[in-house]
Amino acid sequence: MTDLPGIVITGASGRMGQMLCATVAASEKARLVGAVERSGHPWIGRDLGEVSGGQPNGVIVTDDPLEAFSKAQAVIDFTAPSATVEFARIAAQARCVHVIGTTGFEKAHLDALEPCARHAVIVRAGNMSLGVNLLTQLTRKVAQALDADWDIEVIEAHHNKKVDAPSGTALMLGRAAAEGRGIDLEENTESGRDGITGARKHGAIGFSAIRGGDIVGEHDVLFATAGERIVLRHIATDRAIFARGALKAALWGQDKKPGQYDMMDVLGL
Numbered sequence: 001m002t003d004l005p006g007i008v009i010t011g012a013s014g015r016m017g018q019m020l021c022a023t024v025a026a027s028e029k030a031r032l033v034g035a036v037e038r039s040g041h042p043w044i045g046r047d048l049g050e051v052s053g054g055q056p057n058g059v060i061v062t063d064d065p066l067e068a069f070s071k072a073q074a075v076i077d078f079t080a081p082s083a084t085v086e087f088a089r090i091a092a093q094a095r096c097v098h099v100i101g102t103t104g105f106e107k108a109h110l111d112a113l114e115p116c117a118r119h120a121v122i123v124r125a126g127n128m129s130l131g132v133n134l135l136t137q138l139t140r141k142v143a144q145a146l147d148a149d150w151d152i153e154v155i156e157a158h159h160n161k162k163v164d165a166p167s168g169t170a171l172m173l174g175r176a177a178a179e180g181r182g183i184d185l186e187e188n189t190e191s192g193r194d195g196i197t198g199a200r201k202h203g204a205i206g207f208s209a210i211r212g213g214d215i216v217g218e219h220d221v222l223f224a225t226a227g228e229r230i231v232l233r234h235i236a237t238d239r240a241i242f243a244r245g246a247l248k249a250a251l252w253g254q255d256k257k258p259g260q261y262d263m264m265d266v267l268g269l
């Protein structure tokens with residue numbers, strides 16, 4: 001036994017779940033103490049190390065989040081919106097830091113997180129990488145400096161298994177652009193263009209999504225006006241960047257008061 005914070009990974013068999021389990025297991029700053037999957041998943045009841053193709057590590061995959069969270073100081077959760085809301089309630093009960101990487105939330109999901117954050121620390125971000133969080137700040141600054149004659153478009157590309165669009169990152173970038181420009185994002189969003197759409201609405205922030213192959217995640221913020229364009233770009237080539245950020249957030253949250261935080265808080269940006 002050590003004093004290192006114990007961490008549970010939900011959605012342990014997922015693309016991010018596997019990366020997170022490996023990142024926490026390899027860390028000298030935390031212990032991997034639990035792995036959760038949905039009921040009926042073939043990994044339930046099996047040793048995580050073995051099902052991941054390595055040596056047994058003594059972590060048995062469970063579908064009982066309360067049992068897993070009660071032994072932990074933090075939960076890292078990259079699953080699906082409805083699962084994340086349920087995990088937030090249980091993490092609040094267990095007083096665990098809840099790091100949420102899940103994207104695709106609707107307003108009702110986000111509203112449901114609020115009462116949980118009265119009892120536990122929640123760190124939530126559509127992208128946990130340092131690069132994207134810096135890009136978000138740059139986007140806010142550039143949007144602040146330019147007037148509405150500069151059209152803003154957020155273009156994102158992801159792998160063909162991604163289920164939500166626009167990506168959580170695209171929404172983060174769009175929100176930062178709207179804040180920089182001093183407008184409401186929801187009232188000024190233009191997305192899903194198809195057919196005779198009419199001319200672009202002046203001052204709108206546009207979103208386009210590409211899905212294909214194994215693209216990890218690419219985001220452009222385009223500022224276009226008559227005669228010139230600026231493109232701010234981030235390209236992720238390895239999911240380890242998200243896992244490293246999530247682990248950093250789980251450790252950062254250990255001595256914080258209950259409430260909702262994001263990666264800007266964690267990174268001090």
Ligand SMILES: NC(=O)C1=CN([C@@H]2O[C@H](COP(=O)(O)OP(=O)(O)OC[C@H]3O[C@@H](n4cnc5c(N)ncnc54)[C@H](O)[C@@H]3O)[C@@H](O)[C@H]2O)C=CC1
Nearest residue numbers: 011014015016037038078079083101102103126127128242
């Ligand atoms: N914030 C960030 O930096 C990043 C966020 N993401 C987001 O993370 C989420 C997951 O992405 P992927 O790993 O690619 O998806 P995935 O589909 O590979 O994995 C999701 C996992 O969650 C599990 N799951 C679903 N419901 C569950 C439940 N009720 N209980 C336990 N496990 C449950 C599934 O069985 C699956 O193993 C997505 O929303 C994605 O957009 C992905 C990468 C980076």
Ligand SMILES: O=C(O)C1=N[C@H](C(=O)O)C[C@H](O)C1
Nearest residue numbers: 103126127162167168169217
């Ligand atoms: O689903 C993914 O893969 C990713 N999701 C996040 C998002 O929705 O922005 C972050 C990253 O781009 C990968």
